[in-house]
Amino acid sequence: MDFALSLDQQLLRGAARAFLDEHVTPAVVRALWDDPRGERDDLWKDMARLGWLGLTLPEAHGGSALGMVETAVVLEEMGRVACSGPYLETIVLARALETAGTPAQKARWLPAIAGGAARATVAFLDGELDWRPEAVLTRAEPGSDGIRLTGVKQWVSWAHVADVLLVPAREPEGLSLFLIEAGAQGLDISPVPAMDPGMRWATVRLNGVRTSADGRVGAPGAAAALLEDLLRWGAVGATAGMLGAARRCLELSVEYAKVREQFGQPIGSFQAIRHRCAEMLLEVENAHSATYYAAWAQDADAEDRALAASVAKAYVSEAARKVCGDAIQVHGGIGFTWEYDLHLYFKRAKALETTWGDADHHRELIVRQVAG
Amino acid sequence: MDLRYSPEDLLFRDATRRWLEANVPAEEPSALEERRAWHRRLYEAGYVGMGWPVEYGGRGATPLQQAIAADEMARAGAPAPINPLGIAIVGPTIIVHGTDAQKARYLRKILTAEELWCQLYSEPNAGSDLASLRTRAEDRGDRFVVNGQKIWTSGGLIADWGLLLARTDTAVAKHKGVSCFLISMRQPGVEVRPLRQITGSAHFSEVFMSDACVEKADLVGRLGQGWEIAQTTLSYERGGSSLARVTRYAAAFHQLIRAVRTLRRGGRPLLEDPAVRAKLGRIYAELEVQRYAALRVLSALEKGESPGAAASITKLSYSEFEKRYHELVQEILGPWGQDMSEAASEVDTSSGEPGTWATAYLWSRAGTIYSGSSEIQKNIIGERVLGLPKEMRADRARA
Numbered sequence: 001m002d003f004a005l006s007l008d009q010q011l012l013r014g015a016a017r018a019f020l021d022e023h024v025t026p027a028v029v030r031a032l033w034d035d036p037r038g039e040r041d042d043l044w045k046d047m048a049r050l051g052w053l054g055l056t057l058p059e060a061h062g063g064s065a066l067g068m069v070e071t072a073v074v075l076e077e078m079g080r081v082a083c084s085g086p087y088l089e090t091i092v093l094a095r096a097l098e099t100a101g102t103p104a105q106k107a108r109w110l111p112a113i114a115g116g117a118a119r120a121t122v123a124f125l126d127g128e129l130d131w132r133p134e135a136v137l138t139r140a141e142p143g144s145d146g147i148r149l150t151g152v153k154q155w156v157s158w159a160h161v162a163d164v165l166l167v168p169a170r171e172p173e174g175l176s177l178f179l180i181e182a183g184a185q186g187l188d189i190s191p192v193p194a195m196d197p198g199m200r201w202a203t204v205r206l207n208g209v210r211t212s213a214d215g216r217v218g219a220p221g222a223a224a225a226l227l228e229d230l231l232r233w234g235a236v237g238a239t240a241g242m243l244g245a246a247r248r249c250l251e252l253s254v255e256y257a258k259v260r261e262q263f264g265q266p267i268g269s270f271q272a273i274r275h276r277c278a279e280m281l282l283e284v285e286n287a288h289s290a291t292y293y294a295a296w297a298q299d300a301d302a303e304d305r306a307l308a309a310s311v312a313k314a315y316v317s318e319a320a321r322k323v324c325g326d327a328i329q330v331h332g333g334i335g336f337t338w339e340y341d342l343h344l345y346f347k348r349a350k351a352l353e354t355t356w357g358d359a360d361h362h363r364e365l366i367v368r369q370v371a372g
Numbered sequence: 373m374d375l376r377y378s379p380e381d382l383l384f385r386d387a388t389r390r391w392l393e394a395n396v397p398a399e400e401p402s403a404l405e406e407r408r409a410w411h412r413r414l415y416e417a418g419y420v421g422m423g424w425p426v427e428y429g430g431r432g433a434t435p436l437q438q439a440i441a442a443d444e445m446a447r448a449g450a451p452a453p454i455n456p457l458g459i460a461i462v463g464p465t466i467i468v469h470g471t472d473a474q475k476a477r478y479l480r481k482i483l484t485a486e487e488l489w490c491q492l493y494s495e496p497n498a499g500s501d502l503a504s505l506r507t508r509a510e511d512r513g514d515r516f517v518v519n520g521q522k523i524w525t526s527g528g529l530i531a532d533w534g535l536l537l538a539r540t541d542t543a544v545a546k547h548k549g550v551s552c553f554l555i556s557m558r559q560p561g562v563e564v565r566p567l568r569q570i571t572g573s574a575h576f577s578e579v580f581m582s583d584a585c586v587e588k589a590d591l592v593g594r595l596g597q598g599w600e601i602a603q604t605t606l607s608y609e610r611g612g613s614s615l616a617r618v619t620r621y622a623a624a625f626h627q628l629i630r631a632v633r634t635l636r637r638g639g640r641p642l643l644e645d646p647a648v649r650a651k652l653g654r655i656y657a658e659l660e661v662q663r664y665a666a667l668r669v670l671s672a673l674e675k676g677e678s679p680g681a682a683a684s685i686t687k688l689s690y691s692e693f694e695k696r697y698h699e700l701v702q703e704i705l706g707p708w709g710q711d712m713s714e715a716a717s718e719v720d721t722s723s724g725e726p727g728t729w730a731t732a733y734l735w736s737r738a739g740t741i742y743s744g745s746s747e748i749q750k751n752i753i754g755e756r757v758l759g760l761p762k763e764m765r766a767d768r769a770r771a
Contacts, residue, residue: 001374001375001376001377001378001381001436001667001670001671001674002373002374002375002671002674002675003373003375003667003668003671003672004373004671004672004675005373006373009373069373254758254759254760257760258759258760258761265761265764266760266761268754268760268761269760269761269762269763269764270763271747271750271751271754271763273760274750274751274754274755274758274760274763275747275750275751275754277753277754277758277760278688278749278750278751278753278754278757278758279750281685281753281757281758282685282688282689282753285665285685285689286661286665286689288668289661289664289665289667289668290660290661290664292373293375293664293667295373296373296374296375297375300374300375300376302375307660308660308664310657311656311657311660311661311664314653314654314657315657315658315661360650362653362657363649363650363652363653363654363657364646364649364650364653365653366652366653366656366657367649367652367653367656370625370629370656371629371632371643371652372643
């Protein structure tokens with residue numbers, strides 16, 4: 001029984017924090033808000049060089065064959081600085097290929113992903129904001145020249161920079177997953193401006209988009225279980241990001257409460273502030289336990305891995321929102337300014353909350369597992 | 373990270389489970405002597421004072437093994453040992469601060485429950501501000517004479533002995549004038565009255581001491597060291613109840629599921645109502661987070677790390693969760709949540725004793741008050757974990 005990170009995992013965290021603190025400062029994050037891409041190629045290449053993009057990939061494909069715990073460590077650190085870019089999306093697509101991809105698909109994409117030459121995203125959410133695999137409405141129909149996809153995917157993150165998109169669609173055999181490459185004919189990506197200026201969202205319209213000959217991941221109609229697995233990975237990854245944002249907000253609040261004086265004393269000496277900070281710490285520590293238990297459960301293929309992922313996403317979605325919001329309250333007026341950095345994390349936590357199934361969705365999954 | 377149990381821990385769990393299957397009495401023991409007999413069997417099998425050092429009659433068990441044993445007892449619905457305060461607090465206090473004579477006189481009888489113990493700390497005017505306690509112990513040369521009143525004494529009516537905090541010096545700062553004693557509850561100067569709490573039963577008592585006697589040899593530590601002794605985290609059983617607590621939450625949850633399958637609203641079972649399902653999901657998510665957090669604490673204890681002030685996070689977390697849990701249960705069950713009829717009394721209330729959902733709801737108000745209220749825990753977390761400045765306090769100037 002050992003809940004602590006291993007020495008290697010701690011070193012990974014240290015390296016990630018050192019890199020991100022130096023290269024993804026609030027000034028860098030803010031500069032990207034006005035950038036049409038919203039992320040930087042040199043940073044992406046650095047992440048590849050640091051081994052983050054191939055973290056979970058087999059060594060044969062340029063990776064280091066690690067797992068969700070290590071991915072969570074990196075994502076927590078990214079959340080801590082509100083780092084932008086399709087890191088989690090790319091990792092999830094790589095997992096899909098590694099699990100069910102053909103040798104050709106793997107050879108085409110995995111080394112490119114590990115090396116930082118390719119970005120990816122996933123387009124899971126259809127018209128009705130329902131994350132369940134059975135709710136996918138997009139259709140895949142055979143044509144004379146290959147399979148064609150028709151449908152509308154909503155709230156797709158980083159589609160405009162992705163070299164490849166993973167798209168679930170329904171074909172006569174059932175639910176399948178397809179790869180759609182950037183620039184495919186009939187692929188329409190319309191940006192959706194949103195609350196977190198460090199995120200990029202799009203509505204993706206598939207107007208009879210033709211997949212390549214080798215465009216299906218896995219057997220026809222057999223994707224539901226894989227999609228659920230990918231959603232679990234994404235959920236745990238997003239949870240780690242929210243945890244990072246929340247812990248940063250707690251740290252900023254405690255530092256501020258020690259130095260900000262009102263009524264002739266530091267505001268942290270008032271129980272009203274101190275108790276709020278204590279509640280924030282409680283939420284952050286519980287969020288840590290939930291995140292890393294869930295990450296470990298995925299890696300260990302534990303019996304309760306699905307339950308743990310849903311528990312973590314349901315719990316941390318609310319906990320992080322509360323902690324980031326409380327941070328604004330502890331700071332008072334300054335916390336509400338554009339100039340102060342708290343809103344970077346407040347907005348990032350909120351953005352991640354809606355991804356990979358929100359808390360309501362995961363609570364329903366929990367009840368289905370424990371009560372039917 | 374590796375959250376699997378080791379082969380040794382799994383063997384231990386298995387052995388404990390088999391012992392409990394063979395030994396848990398079919399009928400819950402009610403009379404004191406029956407409960408003492410059950411305690412004695414637990415003791416002889418090595419499940420009492422597991423964390424005490426071997427030289428004092430314990431088995432020096434690891435925190436995880438203690439947690440596993442308690443967890444298995446909760447799972448089996450086994451009656452609890454009868455001398456919980458003696459084993460968790462008094463014994464460890466004597467082991468760390470007591471004289472050889474005190475160790476020889478008291479420890480074994482605590483383990484065997486031959487002598488039952490209570491804790492005499494809180495007073496009507498010394499709750500969260502415990503150091504302001506007023507019960508006096510005067511040195512009369514051959515003995516100490518005690519006068520004062522204690523309150524919220526668990527098990528006071530059956531206790532033979534009490535671990536007492538009393539003021540021995542009024543001329544020094546309040547924390548420095550308190551001493552720690554072992555006092556016989558079986559003497560004319562000690563009167564115990566049951567204190568009925570909001571559930572209707574009397575789990576606690578009030579203790580009145582009028583010229584009660586304490587032998588000189590029964591001072592623990594030095595005169596004036598009482599506050600320090602009380603503040604030290606002494607318990608060898610720490611973390612020991614963490615898994616058992618979650619197991620009881622889960623047992624109650626499954627009883628709740630049975631209830632919502634049966635109760636109906638709008639032509640369908642409550643279980644099919646999306647609003648009910650959302651609440652069930654919320655409860656279960658939090659319950660599991662409590663379990664993960666318990667494993668995290670146990671893993672740190674296994675490595676010999678002391679949680680120190682961080683133990684306040686655990687206590688704050690589970691006690692506040694218990695309130696939310698039972699508030700949601702009451703919302704889900706509606707009027708049936710109040711049911712206190714015989715038919716409803718099969719619930720494991722997560723208070724450690726069977727009862728109804730109504731009883732459990734009432735008990736859930738206790739956890740955020742006892743052993744340091746949530747407000748006190750937040751002060752400790754704020755000051756000692758987060759390093760926030762201490763508040764200005766009227767009594768600090770004198771301290």
